[in-house]
Amino acid sequence: MSLEVGSVVKGKVTGVMKFGAFVALPEDKSGMVHISEISHEFVNDINDVIKVGDEVTVKVVSIDNGKISLSIKANIEKPAPKPRQRRPRKPYVPAPKVTSPGNFQWEKSKDDSSSFEDMMNKFKRTSEDKISDLKRGNESRGYSRRGNRNK
Numbered sequence: 513m514s515l516e517v518g519s520v521v522k523g524k525v526t527g528v529m530k531f532g533a534f535v536a537l538p539e540d541k542s543g544m545v546h547i548s549e550i551s552h553e554f555v556n557d558i559n560d561v562i563k564v565g566d567e568v569t570v571k572v573v574s575i576d577n578g579k580i581s582l583s584i585k586a587n588i589e590k591p592a593p594k595p596r597q598r599r600p601r602k603p604y605v606p607a608p609k610v611t612s613p614g615n616f617q618w619e620k621s622k623d624d625s626s627s628f629e630d631m632m633n634k635f636k637r638t639s640e641d642k643i644s645d646l647k648r649g650n651e652s653r654g655y656s657r658r659g660n661r662n663k
Contacts, residue, residue, distance in 0.1 A: 517573070517575060518572060519571070523537045523582075525564050528559060528563065530547075532544050532558070533545045537580070543580030545582045549584060552590050571586040
């Protein structure tokens with residue numbers, strides 16, 4: 513019986529490497545089963561699944577320049593996929609409104625008796641405070657926003 517692509521044969525594991533296993537085949541030939549062709553599940557350590565001396569049934573996947581690629585999982589029926597467990601969704605909660613010292617009421621509210629000039633003075637005062645805070649922060653770092661070093 514000669515080995516052809518698609519044929520199923522029995523063999524014995526002769527060597528185990530971290531990337532696959534070498535299998536002795538009939539007619540004094542050998543092939544390799546890549547770690548991805550051992551099982552349908554993820555195999556992290558090949559030594560957990562296969563050992564030297566194990567009898568395995570393999571399928572010939574390809575023959576290229578005398579190198580024989582084998583597959584064990586091609587002979588095993590693929591297990592049914594596990595149903596995914598869904599976590600219950602949390603109810604939607606809108607994000608809180610963002611407030612900062614610079615938020616102003618541009619329209620007069622009924623209980624606010626301040627004039628336009630009062631609102632402008634309050635706005636200027638807060639703006640100047642913010643600008644001075646920014647300048648103070650940049651001076652402590654030793655550089656300006658444009659990338660030039662302050663000296």
